[in-house]
Amino acid sequence: MNTPTTTSSLPLPGTRRAWVLAVTSGKGGVGKTFVSANTAAALARRGHRVLVLDADLGLANLDVVLNLHPKITLHDVFTGKATLDEAVLKAPGGFSVLLAGSGLVEYSRLTPEVREQLQRVVATLIPRYDYVLLDTGAGISDVVLYAISLADDVLVVATPEPTSLTDAYATIKVLATQQRRRLLHLAVNQVAKLGDGKVVAQQLQQVVDRFVSTPQGEAVKLSLAGDIPSDPSVREALQRRQLLFEALPGTAAAQAIAQLATRIEAAAPVSATA
Template sequence: MNEAMKTPSEARAASGGKNAWVLAVTSGKGGVGKTFVSANLAAGLAKRGHRVLVLDADLGLANLDVVLNLFPKITLHDVFTGKAQLEEAILVAPGGFSVLLAGSGLVEYSRLTPEVRDKFQAVLATLVPRYDYVVLDTGAGISDVVLYAVSLADEVLVVATPEPTSMTDAYATIKVLATQQRRRTLRLVVNQVAKPGDGKIIAQQLQNVVDRFVSTPQGESVRLSLLGDIPSDPSVREAVQRRQLLLESLPGSAAARAIQAVAARVDTPDERG
């Protein structure tokens, strides 16, 4: 097989496990803080001494540049169209990690075509030997583009909030990933909790529904692994409005400490699903 067309898991196996661990951060519903989690999780992993890249996999509706206050002259769109080399599109973000940003408002990337699929896979396969972690900040929902990006990951992290609509959409996402991608373990971060421990309650409620109604095509059960919860914290709004990383601007805040704890769990092999 052409090296550039291997999936990250195949490339990782061929390298003896030396390639990046690819983590897709996704959500059923928009507005739950998925990109916020992706960026600050990357900063947390970088603080632990890792080479980290965040790939903006929300093709067509990208907003990672806004969160990081970056103004890219070259994006993933330019790489896809051959106007620029991949190396030219990779930027260093605040927080000590790298980013590959997508263009915004690009209708041609709102649906999965063979061309988009092959180019995305080729870019990702080129990146994985260079980093310890590649974080895919996907779009929300279960569109073909989102599901394809998630399918390339070694591990999936679902972001949800305690709101009923978020939980319902998180369940729908979990069900699709279990039935279509045969995911037996999914990681979960519960954002915007009112008090410590709420994440465990939300995770257990979701697990109870999953146990009743979801299994893989082989009939295997699906396990949700809670990485942690992030409190509803005024510091988050302040950082977002300033277009700053929370871990950089307010590292001592409750939400920042919670994200650092999530990064530590992601970085613990025994914790991986």
């Protein structure tokens, strides 16, 4: 297990707590939020208590994907205008969400206040759920990296496109060198056919083996959590602002999401303790 960066306000050893998974990507437009939301629905269907926190603090779009219109967001919690309980909403798919705002320039950099507030919110949430998914922003800004540092594990979402893989590699390298992550999960979205993700993961692993290690010289392993095929139903669900896993559960992409959730469940036991 990777060891997240934590502070003393996190639950004490031996207490029940959620498994925190950061869902991130090297570049935007690869389906990171789509994967986060639908994976949460798949985990909820398996009987788990799940919350997705929109950790893309200034450019949030989880509300758009879920067709929600929140009156209270994470910004209101940070500024003391609302409580955390008031901000948490039930989403379609049987999971909970904590939505962020959009166009808020104050969250474009990691200030001490943002660091403290985000850590406090995550620490408060994790005793309440089995899984907390952090839908981070794309790239390697300090805000994104700090959100990832609060997670037990990381799921990097990429597509087979060269630009996406280049940026995914950059993200993996930074997480290995700065956060000493020795294991990173990989989801390859928009593959031409199932099985292509394995080839992509192997190619990316070869590059990582040559050029990336932790500061202690430890090897970094990529674990393929799943590949999701290009599927017209995905665009249809997004245009309708519906979860694919709810609206069209029999499609190839939805079934791939279900398999991805199963692998996450196997890799991240909810009985884990802090």
